[in-house]
Amino acid sequence: MINQVYRLVSPRQFEVTYKDRSLKHDEDFVVIRPTHLSICAADQRYYTGTRGVEAMAKKLPMALVHEGIGKVVYDPKGELSSGTQVVMVPNTPTEQDEVIAENYLRSSKFRSSGYDGFMQDYVFLSRDRIVPLPENVNPRVAAFTELITISTHAIARFERKSHSRRSNFGVWGDGNLGFITSLILKKKYPGSKVFVFGKTEYKLDNFTFVDGVYQIDKIPENLLIDHGFECVGGQGSQLAINQIIDHIHPEGAISILGVSEYPVEINTRMVLEKGITVIGSSRSGREDFVQTVELMKQFPDILEYFGILVGQVCEVKTVQDIIQAFEKDLTSSWGKTVMEWHI
Ligand SMILES: NC(=O)C1=CN([C@@H]2O[C@H](COP(=O)(O)OP(=O)(O)OC[C@H]3O[C@@H](n4cnc5c(N)ncnc54)[C@H](OP(=O)(O)O)[C@@H]3O)[C@@H](O)[C@H]2O)C=CC1
């Protein structure tokens, strides 16, 4: 069959590529028709060209988007009935390692970072790269399941690498990732307090489930946290990480999730003096998707909360609609932009 792939070729410019795929290809593959795709900050760095000249030259042309759900249209083994709603896993490992997780293996391929993402008519995925979703899940929320797996993964890593005192957590970042991370922390550690630190009052007002919110220029000097999560990224990362260092108890752990295009300066003297553990966390693997779907089943109310993150919903029927969705996303200050994929 001929598949249409919508690739970014240069900033703000997409081209349609036609790829021939055999349906007899391999029994291990399933064919998914994407239904709802969601735009990540990483996609915007490619779309706008802020990802840096070298990375742009190396990775383009490629189809963007690594957050998305779809429906099974063809399973050569007949294990999944057609129409089953699934979330797609963008990380594609090429080897196994008993120590290093699939999303940290340098050999793994990550969709929309050098390999075609989900902006295609049909996505051909290895059987283990899809996870069925709970029934009746809001597809506009499920569209950004991948972003939820980022927090699931970072919290699982934090759990393994940090000390056991968890009276309170500080989450820096009043956007998508900060919202998701603080909500999952509240669910996983019901006895712990979660404080959120951000820049904008109306965004912080959405964090109704936490124990306190603070504007970053009004943090009480005596406020101390056991552990911190940085969910800011970009230029704001530096200030956020250094504030966490200032407000963390000795031997706390700092989980860094925000992506910065340029290296940031951090107060290493205090990292040493306080004996802080710094944990970097990037992307996620199949197991994190399975755990995230389990979390949705265990705490269905989190899906209601995540509904607050649904920002722009754009129907996409043409390449021009794709451009409009990316442009709308750039001008919206709260939430995720979801594309209803009707192209
Ligand atoms: N590690 C990983 O695998 C992943 C990382 N990311 C990265 O995480 C980062 C956040 O993504 P996302 O939540 O979607 O982005 P958002 O823009 O929704 O969230 C970032 C928020 O942080 C606020 N902010 C800026 N500076 C500070 C500061 N010093 N302290 C506290 N808050 C601050 C921003 O406010 P304002 O907009 O007003 O500046 C914004 O509200 C990005 O860099 C993204 O690329 C995303 C997915 C996966």
Ligand SMILES: O=C(CO)[C@H](O)[C@H](O)COP(=O)(O)O
């Ligand atoms: O968003 C992400 C995962 O969900 C990652 O931050 C993203 O994959 C980083 O990749 P790149 O190097 O292409 O910016």
Ligand SMILES: [Zn+2]
């Ligand atoms: Zn992402």
